[in-house]
Amino acid sequence: MDMRKLVGENCARLRKAKGWTQEQLAERSGFSQQYLSDLERGERNPTIVTIYEIAQALDVSHIELVAPADKG
Numbered sequence: 001m002d003m004r005k006l007v008g009e010n011c012a013r014l015r016k017a018k019g020w021t022q023e024q025l026a027e028r029s030g031f032s033q034q035y036l037s038d039l040e041r042g043e044r045n046p047t048i049v050t051i052y053e054i055a056q057a058l059d060v061s062h063i064e065l066v067a068p069a070d071k072g
Contacts, residue, residue, distance in 0.1 A: 002042060004042040004044065004046075006066065006068065007042075007065050008039050008040045008041055008042040008043075008044075010064060010069070011036070011040050011054060011058075011065060012040040013069070014058050014060055014064060015040075022037055022040070025054075028057040028058075029053060029057035030053070031050070031054070036054075039054075048062075051065050051066065
């Protein structure tokens with residue numbers, strides 16, 4: 001799977017699980033809403049630092065942003 005798409009899907013899933021909008025995640029993470037929108041659509045190639053900072057804002061491990069979804 002394309003890692004950009006995987007990170008984007010995981011970011012959106014984790015954000016929505018918290019009931020947050022992209023704007024709320026933007027406020028917590030310091031990234032713009034537009035950047036997060038692009039990221040969630042798989043149109044950005046985030047750095048390791050970006051993944052870590054978004055994970056911190058979501059209060060999850062950075063591993064959760066890069067791990068394939070459990071299809072169980």
